[in-house]
Amino acid sequence: MKPIVNGTFDLVRNKTMLSEAKRNLVIVTFDLEDDGSKIAEELKYESARLYKKQERIASTVSRLMDTLPTVLCPNNDRFIDTWMVAGLSLGAHAAWLAMDRDPRLSVCIPIVGSPDFLDIATARNNLTGVPLVSSYMTSATRNYILKNDTVSHHRNSLRPDPFMNKHILALAGAQDGMIPFLATRRFLDRINVGPLGTKRLIIQQGVGHQCTRDMVVEMVEVVWNVALR
Numbered sequence: 001m002k003p004i005v006n007g008t009f010d011l012v013r014n015k016t017m018l019s020e021a022k023r024n025l026v027i028v029t030f031d032l033e034d035d036g037s038k039i040a041e042e043l044k045y046e047s048a049r050l051y052k053k054q055e056r057i058a059s060t061v062s063r064l065m066d067t068l069p070t071v072l073c074p075n076n077d078r079f080i081d082t083w084m085v086a087g088l089s090l091g092a093h094a095a096w097l098a099m100d101r102d103p104r105l106s107v108c109i110p111i112v113g114s115p116d117f118l119d120i121a122t123a124r125n126n127l128t129g130v131p132l133v134s135s136y137m138t139s140a141t142r143n144y145i146l147k148n149d150t151v152s153h154h155r156n157s158l159r160p161d162p163f164m165n166k167h168i169l170a171l172a173g174a175q176d177g178m179i180p181f182l183a184t185r186r187f188l189d190r191i192n193v194g195p196l197g198t199k200r201l202i203i204q205q206g207v208g209h210q211c212t213r214d215m216v217v218e219m220v221e222v223v224w225n226v227a228l229r
Contacts, residue, residue, distance in 0.1 A: 002029075004088070004211055005029060008220055008223070009027070012223070012224065015220070015228075023081070023227060028064060030060065031057075031091075045141075047137045047142075048141040051145055054094045054097055057091065057097075058095075058102075061102065061105075062102045062104075068080065083105050083107075084106060085098045085099060086108070087109075087113060088111045089111075089113055089178075092112065092114065093115065096110055096115040097149075097150055099150075099162060101162070106166060106167060106227075107169075107223070109171070110168075112173055112178075112210065112211060115149075115183065115184060116150075116151045117145050119180070120179055123179055123180055151187050163192065164193065165196040165197045167193075167197060167199075168188070168191075169198075169199075169202070171211070174207060175206065178208075178209040181201065181203055202218055
């Protein structure tokens with residue numbers, strides 16, 4: 001993520017030379033190590049391990065939002081008014097989960113990822129020949145994912161749409177054989193971002209499973225327009 005973060009700061013800095021930013025930008029990056037459990041060594045539990053890791057990452061995003069204000073603004077002389085989340089590859093799926101589960105997030109930028117974990121697992125199965133969906137995924141794991149994944153949640157009066165008036169920019173490579181963009185397109189067509197929200201899927205031709213400079217440029221445009229301008 002370091003090149004993406006550095007590229008983001010460079011582009012934001014260039015923009016501030018032309019137009020003063022109204023807010024400061026702080027970027028926090030992290031990853032979670034595997035829990036090391038012996039159960040994770042068995043193929044049939046691999047999907048469960050990966051999905052639980054995704055959920056831990058989404059929970060960590062929420063915990064950061066709980067604690068960062070006291071770290072960055074200990075004297076209460078400033079405040080954080082816009083929270084954004086971005087993720088790369090499997091981290092993009094975790095970003096979708098975080099946006100789905102925490103209403104404080106205003107912007108979600110998934111990069112070469114998918115909101116559909118089962119779609120990711122199927123694509124990996126086809127690519128590597130290591131089954132994650134068929135006989136090597138337990139029915140309990142599959143049912144849990146179907147119940148809890150971002151693409152599976154049904155909205156009702158007790159659970160308002162988490163994407164209402166939010167801003168979503170999904171970035172994908174047209175030749176990405178690891179995580180195809182079709183599930184992202186279908187999900188974006190489904191969700192309602194309301195009159196104040198935006199949703200876009202940008203598919204870069206000639207690009208596989210990677211984050212390009214052009215993708216960072218598109219990401220910075222959203223960050224600037226929503227949070228800094």
